[in-house]
Amino acid sequence: MAATRAEMVEETRARLIAAARRAFATHGYASASMDQLTAEAGLTRGALYHNFGDKKGLLRAVIDQIDAEMLVRMRAAGQGRSTWDAFVDEGVAYVEMSLEPEIQRIMLLDGPAVLGDPSRWPNQTACLRTTIQTIQQLIDDGIVKPVDPEAAARLVNGAALNAALWVAAADEPQAVMGKAVDAFRQMVSGLRLQP
Missing domain, CATH: 1.10.10.60 (Homeodomain-like)
Structure with missing residues (x-):
């Protein structure tokens, strides 16, 4: 056929x-x-x-493909966990993927150099919506302090992105990773109501 x-x-x-x-x-x-x-x-x-x-359009398509794969991996990192733990683990998984050479070079080094600020890429809009929904759910469940969910989502996503960019650009990415993940965990824990 x-x-x-x-x-x-x-x-x-x-x-x-x-x-x-x-x-x-x-x-x-x-x-x-x-x-x-x-x-x-x-x-x-x-x-x-x-x-x-053009070549730039092809780069966008490659980044979209890698981004979709990263999203699946992030979701897997949080699977079977509480909403809070999944929220944190997915952010940490994103940062940890910045150690992978393909993700470093294409998503975190060349992508921003060619396509500009990653927070303005179309795929980030979907990610932001998901983070807003998760934070709103955590607020509704009494796990996160009352806060504007969009503001919190933008800051959390920005922190994960900038941590990943920092790791990718570091002379010793593995050495930076531990500091980045620890700071990310500490930062997001500030959103949580004390148990």
Whole structure:
């Protein structure tokens, strides 16, 4: 049975994203060759431009894919835990992923350099909404002090993002990790009502 046009487009996009992800992780965004990555995918530059507009659009697609994978991993870190523990563990998991070379280079170093402030990326809007809902639930359950949930969510998400950026850019990321996670845990614990 012949593939539909939509299936062919999706396959082309997937091949380009996979090739770009490998190239960006290995060589960095600036050094990744458009000709090499399209050749590796068995496609042309025209396919890249048609599907993503340009190299920057391809980077956005790669970041969206990695971000979705990170979200799944964050949710897994909190699975089976209380709402509070899951909230904290998911934030810590995000920071801990900044030790991974692919995430460091693509999401935390090249992404902000090319696409600007990560807190303004479209995928961050969904993350912020989820954090607002979680904080509101924690307030409703009497676990978190009464606070504006959007303000608290923006600060918590910003703290996790900046901790991850700090780890990724550090000369000794592993040494910075412990300090970042400890400070993150201490900071969010300030939201909690005393048991």
